[in-house]
Amino acid sequence: MASNMNMDLVNVRLPVEDEGHLFRLSIREGIWTQIQKQEANAAHSNAVSLEQWNPQLGTGQSSVSFIDLEGKILLPGFVDAHMHLDKSFSLTSVENRSGTLEEAVRNYSSASPSFTKNEIKSRIMRSALQALSFGTTHIRTHLDFNLRSSREVALRTIEAALEAKEALAPYISLQLFPMCPYNFMSLDVDAVEEALKMGVDGIGGAPHLSLTPKEDIDYIFKLAEKYDVPIDLHCDETDNPAMRTIDHITLRTKSEGYSGRVTVDHLCALASMTDQDAHGIIERMADARLKAVSLPAANLYLQGRHDSFPVRRGVTRLKEIWEAGIPIAVASDNIHDPFHPFGRGDLLQIALIGSYAAHMGRPDDLRTLLRMITDVPAKVLGLTSYEVKAGNMANFVILDGSTPEELFTMLPERRWVYSQGSFVRMAAKKTEWQDKALAHFWQEVSENVSFHNHEFAKG
Ligand SMILES: [Zn+2]
Incomplete structure (x- = not known):
């Protein structure tokens, strides 16, 4: 036996x-x-x-x-460093006609109060198991936290995710990161602390969507320190090259002594900047020991929607960030929801899309991409004892x-x-x-x- x-x-x-x-x-x-x-x-x-x-x-x-x-x-086992399991398979109830990030955010936030806890839990479990079937054994998932609707709606997703995490624990490990809503200082910030007390693994957000990004970032660092958890932020997911929340995140990471505990995702603005601007930022990111995640499928889908030809495709400078010594993973982001209508939770498929998007097709590139779905995201998640x-x-x-x-x-x-x-x-x-x-x-x-x-x- x-x-x-x-x-x-x-x-x-x-x-x-x-x-x-x-x-x-x-x-x-x-x-x-x-x-x-x-x-x-x-x-x-x-x-x-x-x-x-x-x-x-x-x-x-x-x-x-x-x-x-x-x-x-x-x-x-593959490590998916950035998913949105709670949103997956919601496309039938939440559309996105323009294909923009803005419409996806808007429509999802008006639909989310109607989702029951059970529905959210089922979606989390369905997509996590699907990822497991393709070889993923560890996932970090960001969670919708719709405090603008109500405290109850925001905490409903956290409860659903904690239950799903426990049910799946014998098979696949999940890290839960609630996304602090933008401009969240004007809201009931106490609810974010409540989520942290309930036992989530870290704190997330998307400060580039905020009218007060610096204040949001400062507060996220304050909460992370208070509860001693890592930070993982959606960062400058836009074609606007002037969007630079990355600068403030880098600054805070150093001043708060949080090096090695902060992850920045998307980094699309870097793909729209001049080389000179981008290289300065990448250098400072490396110096602050930030970790990074690129979401090539979702960004190819969402970015460049306001351009006429030539159309920017939004995927960050995967190769340059890697060559600067920054651990950068590629990850799934969304599955069949208004943010990304496709995807199946298969990181090998995502690595292939990354290869197309970043012109990484040489033999050594393919080996690097395999690391970007295994030991590199393991580092992003802070996993120890991961390797064979x-x-x-x-x-x-x-x-x-x-x-x-x-x-x-x-x-x-x-x-x-x-x-x-x-x-x-x-x-x-x-x-x-x-x-x-x-x-x-x-x-x-x-x-x-x-x-x-x-x-x-x-x-
Ligand atoms: Zn995301």
């Missing part, structure tokens, strides 16, 4: 760690115990493939399952592909997801050709045409 908790995996590829070797990995009681390089593609007669393995039966008499990954890629390393909890996704090139080209549907001590999703069987001649052609050409291209990848 316990075949899920005790496993040896052979012929594993770990592209982020070392592409030159295959690995043998051991898990005991859900913890990584051994990470060993293999000499070559070793034959293991008593190992079974993932397809053959039955987690209920294990492999034979042994209490340790022995599984041959046949060269498939294993990544630590002896002593750490084993949370991972196995993908049906053997190189990063194959992952980005095929976005494999077939994934095996292991979270908190067991496989939570096994992949369906491979699609089979019904026609025998086609099956034969496919087999033959697949052997000649493959994604293995390590020499090219190193260049």
Whole structure:
């Protein structure tokens, strides 16, 4: 028994760690115990493939399952550093005809008082489980906090999210960040403290939407310090290059000694500025040790809506921020809601969109993008013991592909997801050709045409 908790995996590829070797990995009681390089593609007669393995039966008499990954890629569980689980799947009740951020904010805020706690909780759970099915094991979600409507409406979302977090805790971990409403000093600020006392994980907001952004930012820092929680702000999500709330956030981060505990998201204004202005800001962000998140899908959708051609596309300077040494993740943002009508909670899809948006398609770029959905967002969330390393909890996704090139080209549907001590999703069987001649052609050409291209990848 316990075949899920005790496993040896052979012929594993770990592209982020070392592409030159295959690995043998051991898990005991859900913890990584051994990470060993293999000499070559070793034959293991008593190992079974993932397809053959039955987690209920294990492999034979042994209490340790022995599984041959046949060269498939294993990544630590994806970390989605920025979602809005409470809003997901609300598009049927909240439209956005102009496709602008302004209309999305306006329409969502007039609709939100009508959402029941149960409805919000269901949406959170549905989208979190969907993300888990694609390999995400950790999520930071921002939460609507509609204090302008009423204290009850604002706290309803917090209650729903806390309940969903608890229900999902054995499978996926959620961090909850309520978004302080803009101009919120004119409101019942005590409700924000109430949310913090209820046990949310940090504090968020979107000060660039405020008429009093500096005052908002100062107050958010004051609350964060009082409750000793990290800060994660939507920052300058606009095409207006003069919008610079980032300057005040950077300043406060340093003056309050909050370096390493502040994350800034979107940063679209940086994409509209001159190089000279942007480079100065990026330098100061690095100096304040800010962490960052880009939301390429949502920003391609929402930004540039007021432009006539040439139309700006809004995605921040992903590569320049990364090269400045700032940990920057790519994340999902919204799923099927007025802010973003698409998305499925699959970070590999988001990394691909990031690759298009930021012109990051070289072999080394693809490897960087894989880090932007794994160890980099883990750093953003402050996760410790995350990597595939002896002593750490084993949370991972196995993908049906053997190189990063194959992952980005095929976005494999077939994934095996292991979270908190067991496989939570096994992949369906491979699609089979019904026609025998086609099956034969496919087999033959697949052997000649493959994604293995390590020499090219190193260049
Ligand atoms: Zn967002």
